[in-house]
Amino acid sequence: MLRYPRWPIHAMLLAVSFLMLVPFYWVVKTSVTGENIFAYPPSVLPKSPHPFYYVDVWYYIPFARYFLNSVVVSALAVIANVVFNALAGYALTREFRAKRFVLLLFLSCMMVPFQATIIPAYLITGRLGLLDSYWGLALPQFSTIVCIFVFKASFDAVPRSLVDAARIDGLAEWRIVWKVMMPLAKGAIATNVILGFIWSWNNFLWPLIVTRSAEMQTLPLGLARFLSYQEDTTGALYAFCIMVLAPGILLFLLAQKEFIRGLASGATKG
Amino acid sequence: MADEIPAAARPPRFARKSTRQAVLIWCFLAPSLAIFLLYRLIPLVWNVVLSFSDWSPLKGMKWAGLDQYEDMIHDDVFWQALLNTLVFMASAPVAIVIALALALLVSADIRGRNVYRTIIFVSYPLMTVAVAIIWRWLFDERVGLINYVARSLHLVESPIPFLNSFFWALPSVIVANIWQMLGFYMIVLLTGLQAIPPNLYEAAAIDGANAWRRFKRITLPLLKPSLFLCIVIGMLNSFTSFDLVYVMTGGGPGRATELLVTYIYRLGFSQTRFDYAAAVTVVFFALLVSIAWMANRLSGGEAGAVERD
Numbered sequence: 001m002l003r004y005p006r007w008p009i010h011a012m013l014l015a016v017s018f019l020m021l022v023p024f025y026w027v028v029k030t031s032v033t034g035e036n037i038f039a040y041p042p043s044v045l046p047k048s049p050h051p052f053y054y055v056d057v058w059y060y061i062p063f064a065r066y067f068l069n070s071v072v073v074s075a076l077a078v079i080a081n082v083v084f085n086a087l088a089g090y091a092l093t094r095e096f097r098a099k100r101f102v103l104l105l106f107l108s109c110m111m112v113p114f115q116a117t118i119i120p121a122y123l124i125t126g127r128l129g130l131l132d133s134y135w136g137l138a139l140p141q142f143s144t145i146v147c148i149f150v151f152k153a154s155f156d157a158v159p160r161s162l163v164d165a166a167r168i169d170g171l172a173e174w175r176i177v178w179k180v181m182m183p184l185a186k187g188a189i190a191t192n193v194i195l196g197f198i199w200s201w202n203n204f205l206w207p208l209i210v211t212r213s214a215e216m217q218t219l220p221l222g223l224a225r226f227l228s229y230q231e232d233t234t235g236a237l238y239a240f241c242i243m244v245l246a247p248g249i250l251l252f253l254l255a256q257k258e259f260i261r262g263l264a265s266g267a268t269k270g
Numbered sequence: 271m272a273d274e275i276p277a278a279a280r281p282p283r284f285a286r287k288s289t290r291q292a293v294l295i296w297c298f299l300a301p302s303l304a305i306f307l308l309y310r311l312i313p314l315v316w317n318v319v320l321s322f323s324d325w326s327p328l329k330g331m332k333w334a335g336l337d338q339y340e341d342m343i344h345d346d347v348f349w350q351a352l353l354n355t356l357v358f359m360a361s362a363p364v365a366i367v368i369a370l371a372l373a374l375l376v377s378a379d380i381r382g383r384n385v386y387r388t389i390i391f392v393s394y395p396l397m398t399v400a401v402a403i404i405w406r407w408l409f410d411e412r413v414g415l416i417n418y419v420a421r422s423l424h425l426v427e428s429p430i431p432f433l434n435s436f437f438w439a440l441p442s443v444i445v446a447n448i449w450q451m452l453g454f455y456m457i458v459l460l461t462g463l464q465a466i467p468p469n470l471y472e473a474a475a476i477d478g479a480n481a482w483r484r485f486k487r488i489t490l491p492l493l494k495p496s497l498f499l500c501i502v503i504g505m506l507n508s509f510t511s512f513d514l515v516y517v518m519t520g521g522g523p524g525r526a527t528e529l530l531v532t533y534i535y536r537l538g539f540s541q542t543r544f545d546y547a548a549a550v551t552v553v554f555f556a557l558l559v560s561i562a563w564m565a566n567r568l569s570g571g572e573a574g575a576v577e578r579d
Binding site for chain 2: 090094121140241
């Protein structure tokens with residue numbers, strides 16, 4: 001190994017970590033502080049901390065409803081993603097006519113960012129009668145090309161002989177996917193669940209476009225709406241912010257390895 | 271086994287089976303294809319059609335030729351939004367350089383490096399709307415942490431109204447964006463760094479190459495694919511950015527932070543000018559494709575097409 005002193009590296013990384021964490025601390029501090037949040041100079045430690053702002057959130061806004069909406073939409077998106085992407089990924093491991101065409105189609109669809117489709121996507125969803133509904137919110141996220149290729153790569157790694165053996169045993173094609181392929185593609189499933197969840201949980205632009213009524217709003221919308229109604233006059237905004245972020249951070253810390261691998265492969269697998 | 275089947279019976283049987291297989295394969299592909307058709311390809315065509323017509327939800331569609339595009343040339347807001355988007359995009363390389371330094375630091379053989387990695391990465395998967403609210407608060411004119419620190423250190427006389435200033439608003443949003451993206455770039459670069467065989471460094475060290483030369487001659491060339499990947503993702507990501515600006519500044523003050531996507535949203539959904547919004551989208555998409563194509567050419571085709579959304 002090459003020798004070098006360690007302490008400058010620690011010093012620099014500590015400084016960076018400090019900069020990365022300070023924004024979180026400042027918002028947490030604001031959300032529990034007992035003093036007027038506009039007092040100057042602001043105290044560095046929370047003065048007479050209390051949980052009242054968190055209680056306020058429950059009275060000001062239908063937090064439970066927003067949360068439920070987010071959960072339903074994300075669950076729909078994640079389940080559809082895993083099923084549809086696995087099926088499509090499996091189809092792409094097989095030889096069939098027009099396969100090159102389908103691959104080309106997928107790759108070119110990948111070049112179309114969602115932001116470039118918002119106007120017609122809104123009109124299409126309107127024609128389908130799905131505006132302001134769970135299905136309308138989740139439908140565009142039902143399948144993701146990156147994840148199809150993650151599944152394809154995972155299925156390609158399954159030994160050919162195993163599939164042939166299953167076929168000789170008379171397993172139907174969909175049962176091969178379900179019984180043979182899926183158990184061997186746990187990594188791909190985890191990646192897909194994480195990416196599908198993150199994308200749909202954090203999605204803001206699409207819910208902003210399709211929802212009309214307050215009871216269909218998801219968490220990010222609720223947060224933005226709270227900001228525009230109350231401005232930033234109350235610490236409850238920051239309590240709300242923390243309540244929205246906490247589940248995500250907790251989930252991330254629990255499944256850190258899968259998250260990092262999933263998010264990195266979501267961007268690198270072309 | 272196969273030999274016992276009469277030759278004449280085989281072709282139809284085989285054909286029947288392969289047709290069934292083909293039908294099955296298409297059934298497997300159908301749901302995904304339907305989604306992409308409905309939410310990618312049809313919208314693309316619809317955008318182009320809309321951009322050449324005069325239409326709003328309550329009146330019929332009329333052919334308008336290039337009228338919308340002509341309007342765009344004379345539309346100052348469009349040019350402002352385009353300029354802002356390009357500035358926003360140009361911040362990606364800055365973030366990547368910082369991330370490269372961080373990746374080198376956390377790849378060092380030190381205790382607790384996984385903790386550092388986690389801390390730097392944790393902001394990436396967070397909800398951008400919440401990130402925007404956090405940074406709004408930090409940039410606050412009266413009691414924001416940034417103004418507080420600057421005033422305490424006597425760097426500024428009076429507080430800077432970051433998000434309400436024509437000069438500071440865009441850089442402020444960019445800082446928030448870099449803060450969120452840093453961890454992602456770092457992880458991609460770290461993966462690239464870990465793929466470089468360590469014996470290369472040892473050999474170079476024995477040959478008397480100093481740290482800077484080792485970095486220049488070994489690390490940088492071998493890291494090229496990861497760097498290009500970061501650049502492509504970073505540029506596409508900032509080109510399509512919406513949430514951060516919408517929540518932090520709403521495009522203001524004036525139009526100082528208007529981006530193409532926020533402008534398209536505003537045109538479509540607050541001014542109901544769907545036809546004009548579609549025309550701006552067509553230009554937006556054309557620019558995006560050419561940027562991706564150029565980046566891909568420059569990288570020698572190593573960085574694939576990438577999406578985040």
